[in-house]
Amino acid sequence: MLGGVVTYNIVAGKLDVALSIGEEALRLAERVGDRAMIVIAQEVLGITLHHLGRHHAALACFERGLAAYGIELAPAFVSILIEPGVGMRAEKARTLWVLGYPDQALREVNAAQALADRVPHPEARGFAPLFGAFIHQFRNDVPNTFRYAETVLAIAQERDIVTTRAWGAVLHGWAVAIRGDVDEGIAEIRGSLAGQLAAGSLVARPQFLAILADACLHADRVDDVLAATAEGLECSASTADHYWDSELERLRGEALHALGGDASEIDASFERALADARARDARSLELRAATSAARVWLARGDRARAHEQLAPVYAWFTEGFDTPDLVAARQLLDALG
Numbered sequence: 001m002l003g004g005v006v007t008y009n010i011v012a013g014k015l016d017v018a019l020s021i022g023e024e025a026l027r028l029a030e031r032v033g034d035r036a037m038i039v040i041a042q043e044v045l046g047i048t049l050h051h052l053g054r055h056h057a058a059l060a061c062f063e064r065g066l067a068a069y070g071i072e073l074a075p076a077f078v079s080i081l082i083e084p085g086v087g088m089r090a091e092k093a094r095t096l097w098v099l100g101y102p103d104q105a106l107r108e109v110n111a112a113q114a115l116a117d118r119v120p121h122p123e124a125r126g127f128a129p130l131f132g133a134f135i136h137q138f139r140n141d142v143p144n145t146f147r148y149a150e151t152v153l154a155i156a157q158e159r160d161i162v163t164t165r166a167w168g169a170v171l172h173g174w175a176v177a178i179r180g181d182v183d184e185g186i187a188e189i190r191g192s193l194a195g196q197l198a199a200g201s202l203v204a205r206p207q208f209l210a211i212l213a214d215a216c217l218h219a220d221r222v223d224d225v226l227a228a229t230a231e232g233l234e235c236s237a238s239t240a241d242h243y244w245d246s247e248l249e250r251l252r253g254e255a256l257h258a259l260g261g262d263a264s265e266i267d268a269s270f271e272r273a274l275a276d277a278r279a280r281d282a283r284s285l286e287l288r289a290a291t292s293a294a295r296v297w298l299a300r301g302d303r304a305r306a307h308e309q310l311a312p313v314y315a316w317f318t319e320g321f322d323t324p325d326l327v328a329a330r331q332l333l334d335a336l337g
Contacts (some may be wrong), residue, residue, distance in 0.1 A: 005083055011163075013202030013239030018048045031105035034276060036076045041068045043084045047091055051203065053280045055095050062092040074119040083121035086112050090131035097138045098243065102320035109135045116170050123127025126155040126164045133171040137211070138284070140324040163201070164305040166192050166255050170208045177215040186224075206232040207244040213251045217258075223256035242276075246285040249273035250292050257296050266296060274309075285324065291329045298336060307336040 009018035022045040029037035042065030049058035052069035069085045077083050094184035109132050133148035152168035156159070168314040169192035177185025189212045196205065209232035218225040226333035229252040236242050253269030256262075270293035277286035294306035314329045321330070 007044065009274070010051065011043075011201050011203045013205075013235075014284070015048055015052055015240045018044070019052070022048055032305070034070055036073050039065050039073065039084045040077075041065075041082070043082070043088050043091070046088065046095075050091060050095055050098075051241045051243055052277075053245070055098050055243070055282060057281055058094045059099065061094065062095065062180055071115075071119065074121065077119075078121055081123070082127060083116070083119050083124040085119065086121070086124045086128055087114045089115060090128060092133055093131055094138075096285055097135060097256045098166060098280075100287075100317060102139055102284065102323050102326075102335060104319065105135050106139070111232075112295065120160065123161055123193050126152055126159065126161050129155070130168055130171075133168065133185055137171050139320075142175050142178045146170055146179065149175055158312070162199075166199075166201070167204070167208075167256045170211055173213050174215050178218055182215070182219040185213070186219070188220075189215060192207075202235065202239050204242070205239075206236040206241055206248060210234065210244050210247045213222065213248070213255075215331060217251060222255045222258045225251055243280070244285075244311070246273045246277040246280075246282055246289055249276065250285075250289045253296070259296055263300070267293075270296070283316060287325055287329055290314075291325070291332060294332055296334070298332070302335055310336070327329075 005021055022041055026041035028042050042061045045059045048059030049083045084322045089108055093108035096108060113128040116124040129151045133145050133152055135143040136148055149168050149172035153172060156165035156168055171187050173185045193208055209228045211226035213225045229248045232248045236245050249269050250273040253266050256266045257332045269287060273289035277289055282327030290310045292312040297306040310333060320326050
């Protein structure tokens, strides 16, 4: 019951309501000592906090929930939408990536998949590979994003899991577009977004619009990038689903630069991207924003500003040095001297 009520409000973009219900439910569960209810409350609170862009608080919820979870509780969760052990590991993986730990994120989502293979939950087998696709998409690993998304779509089709199918289609469409089938991939993303909106689902919409924008940017469809990022920022403003604002602003800056736009407007987008990422301690998004900004400033001949922006962001990282984002940042720093 609790999970369903909070999930409904998350999906509908009513994150403030979801947060309030989740906090009250956790207080009640702790007061009566209901372990299963504590697990569910920590999970839904963590998901809500992640979407609000409060990543450290979200991570703490997932860790407390996983500490309370045990596989012996799994039968109690069969009737709820997301099996909490699988869900919290998957969501923790997403949060870890945002916080700047891409390798830990990959290990965590693999642990979610291993657990999904053990628990008696009808939808766990689709949820774990869905987040596997997310993590590989974050890591710009196109082949693995495609492979995981194909698995997700097959399971969702077999079991008629509507939300999983819709989210999987966004990730599948992105991989298809980046692989070169641009029209097909972008159409798949747009179709999923339209279906989600028709169903009243706003959860993660800003992120999905950023994924659409990224696919369009790779295809040099710059006007479509600007349209998608504008819609994404408008959606996050109305729902408080702010966790992907930095990436939307970064992509907007990239599009404006590609159009030869005004330098001050381009810089303003990058500065907003950087400020938002720093405010949320979203290190992976900060690295992307710093790399994009530094590349533009280098093109203008401002090497010192570019290096000053990117070097300390890159220096913070302790893992993931073989991922495309960190490789690109390192190559740019080498070019800056």
